[in-house]
Amino acid sequence: MTSHLPLLEIKNLSKSYGAVKAVNDVSIHIDRGEIAGLIGPNGSGKSTFFDCSTGLAKPDTGTVVLDGQDITGWSLNRIAREGRMLRSFQKTVTFRSLDVEENLVIAGQMFTFPSITSTFGLGKMSRQRVGGLRERARDLIKMAGLWDVRHQPAGNLSGGQQKLIQFASMLMPEPKLILLDEPMAGINPKIIERVVDTIRYANKSLGVSFLVIEHNIDVVTSICQRVIVLDQGAKLVEGLPGDIIQDQRVREAYLGG
Numbered sequence: 635m636t637s638h639l640p641l642l643e644i645k646n647l648s649k650s651y652g653a654v655k656a657v658n659d660v661s662i663h664i665d666r667g668e669i670a671g672l673i674g675p676n677g678s679g680k681s682t683f684f685d686c687s688t689g690l691a692k693p694d695t696g697t698v699v700l701d702g703q704d705i706t707g708w709s710l711n712r713i714a715r716e717g718r719m720l721r722s723f724q725k726t727v728t729f730r731s732l733d734v735e736e737n738l739v740i741a742g743q744m745f746t747f748p749s750i751t752s753t754f755g756l757g758k759m760s761r762q763r764v765g766g767l768r769e770r771a772r773d774l775i776k777m778a779g780l781w782d783v784r785h786q787p788a789g790n791l792s793g794g795q796q797k798l799i800q801f802a803s804m805l806m807p808e809p810k811l812i813l814l815d816e817p818m819a820g821i822n823p824k825i826i827e828r829v830v831d832t833i834r835y836a837n838k839s840l841g842v843s844f845l846v847i848e849h850n851i852d853v854v855t856s857i858c859q860r861v862i863v864l865d866q867g868a869k870l871v872e873g874l875p876g877d878i879i880q881d882q883r884v885r886e887a888y889l890g891g
């Protein structure tokens with residue numbers, strides 16, 4: 635209905651913590667079908683920008699418009715459920731005692747069903763829906779390379795595999811947009827490759843758009859169509875990945891050299 639508009643448009647976002655201007659008048663947009671990167675030195679405001687965009691923190695100023703709807707002030711939950719914009723955190727969260735498949739099915743159920751499930755007749759409907767969720771979960775598990783461990787408790791798997799579970803779980807509710815906070819942190823090169831493949835698959839085959847905070851510049855340049863750079867809370871520059879890594883301001887503030 636609003637396909638000519640950006641999927642996400644954030645204008646003049648600011649957030650201070652006491653005297654620290656964590657985010658200072660930042661405006662960005664994400665187009666439909668895009669994978670964009672958000673980079674910058676430690677403490678440049680990337681996570682705070684995510685927090686204020688996704689309802690976790692209240693911005694001091696600014697507006698957040700998702701798919702043509704002003705969602706400024708909505709809670710994290712409402713943005714996830716009604717806006718279908720999800721975010722990850724730097725710390726990986728899984729249901730450790732549940733197996734991989736159950737982790738994904740539960741993630742799907744949490745978004746599919748309202749919190750009060752006493753509606754008359756929901757039992758029958760939910761069985762059908764759960765069947766659909768299980769099928770989707772299995773497809774995503776295959777795609778994420780977790781098929782051989784699908785019946786193992788998540789807590790028995792490596793940190794990298796748990797990141798893949800978390801990422802695949804985020805795809806269960808058919809999101810429009812996912813904000814990933816350092817998805818490659820602390821994982822080995824083989825799993826990095828798998829996460830990259832999974833992001834590409836979600837983007838190309840499931841139509842999910844992404845904004846990715848990432849310090850691994852090789853990953854940023856290989857998956858992102860556009861990169862936005864923050865420095866000291868403000869937007870320093872944005873552009874094509876190839877231009878960004880050559881930009882003298884970015885080299886001085888972040889990349890070195």
Ligand SMILES: Nc1ncnc2c1ncn2[C@@H]1O[C@H](COP(=O)(O)OP(=O)(O)OP(=O)(O)O)[C@@H](O)[C@H]1O
Pocket residue numbers: 651654655656674675676677678679680681682683
């Ligand atoms: N809840 C908070 N209370 C006080 N200060 C905060 C809070 N959250 C962030 N800050 C401060 O805001 C600034 C930006 O922090 P933020 O975590 O957003 O940066 P970042 O770019 O995500 O850093 P990193 O790459 O290290 O994760 C920092 O100076 C940080 O100390």
